[in-house]
Amino acid sequence: KAGVTQTPRYLIKTRGQQVTLSCSPISGHRSVSWYQQTPGQGLQFLFEYFSETQRNKGNFPGRFSGRQFSNSRSEMNVSTLELGDSALYLCASSLARGGSNYGYTFGSGTRLTVV
Amino acid sequence: SQQGEEDPQALSIQEGENATMNCSYKTSINNLQWYRQNSGRGLVHLILIRSNEREKHSGRLRVTLDTSKKSSSLLITASRAADTASYFCATDLTSGSRLTFGEGTQLTVNP
Numbered sequence: 539k540a541g542v543t544q545t546p547r548y549l550i551k552t553r554g555q556q557v558t559l560s561c562s563p564i565s566g567h568r569s570v571s572w573y574q575q576t577p578g579q580g581l582q583f584l585f586e587y588f589s590e591t592q593r594n595k596g597n598f599p600g601r602f603s604g605r606q607f608s609n610s611r612s613e614m615n616v617s618t619l620e621l622g623d624s625a626l627y628l629c630a631s632s633l634a635r636g637g638s639n640y641g642y643t644f645g646s647g648t649r650l651t652v653v
Numbered sequence: 654s655q656q657g658e659e660d661p662q663a664l665s666i667q668e669g670e671n672a673t674m675n676c677s678y679k680t681s682i683n684n685l686q687w688y689r690q691n692s693g694r695g696l697v698h699l700i701l702i703r704s705n706e707r708e709k710h711s712g713r714l715r716v717t718l719d720t721s722k723k724s725s726s727l728l729i730t731a732s733r734a735a736d737t738a739s740y741f742c743a744t745d746l747t748s749g750s751r752l753t754f755g756e757g758t759q760l761t762v763n764p
Contacts, residue, residue, distance in 0.1 A: 542695075571751065581741065581754035594751050628695060630752075641686055641698040642752065649693070 540565065542631050542645035550651045556617040559648045563610050563631030570612040571642065572604060575626040584627075587612050588635050619652045626650075659742060659755040667763050672729040674758040676742030677722075683745045685718055685725050686752065690739045699727075699740075734764045 543562040551557050563570050571594075572584040583596040587606035604614040610631075616623055626649050630642040660675045676685070684703045688696040702709045702718045702725070709716045715728040729736055739759050743752040 544695075573752075573754075580756050581743075581752075583751040583753065586751055596751070626693060630696075641701045642696075643698065644688075644695040646695040647693075 542629055542643050544629050544645035544648050548649045551619050553619055555619050558613050558615045559627055561612045561629030564643055567631035567633055568610050569632045569635050570606055571630045572614050573628045621652050624652045659758045663759045665761040668734055670732055672732050672760055674727045674740050676725045676755050678744045686743045687727050688741045732762045734762050737762045
């Protein structure tokens with residue numbers, strides 16, 4: 539079956555702009571989580587969505603937001619981009635909340651560069 | 654801040670040798686997971702070990718968990734050049750549904 543699909547694969551934006559990233563989870567997976575990966579901070583949790591509701595949020599400013607649609611597809615939005623937002627953004631899906639007994643399946647990520 | 658710390662940060666071995674990576678964490682966990690990442694790509698789930706388990710095997714992978722020491726190790730036996738990647742441990746805390754990652758170990762397997 540198809541894996542987790544993230545689009546676009548690469549993105550270049552200018553400071554101050556906003557960006558929307560998309561994630562389509564594995565069919566049947568209802569939980570979608572987002573992570574930011576940077577060389578300095580490593581992998582950090584952004585938020586988790588389940589049944590169209592944000593269930594958990596990491597320590598990121600309000601410029602970072604997301605949503606989940608009824609088909610479980612998720613988008614994350616970053617407004618007023620800063621240079622420090624340059625990162626690999628990874629989406630992970632799991633069958634149940636927390637993925638506790640099943641692990642998570644990650645997409646290939648969106649590489650965002652802010653100039 | 655990172656929940657876990659991994660040791661070593663980098664490891665270089667020859668094909669056929671075993672590779673051992675260690676992970677320490679700070680708080681009680683529900684489970685601990687290991688992931689592999691190839692050069693800026695997505696993470697691949699390798700193995701999950703629950704807090705009430707002590708050892709788990711999957712193919713050439715062996716994971717141990719010592720909750721009293723809050724540590725885990727990942728052993729890759731008979732390594733191959735294709736095992737070259739970054740390896741991350743991630744803890745799933747009892748209080749939430751999010752993964753907290755360690756800093757990763759960069760493994761290089763030389764042919």
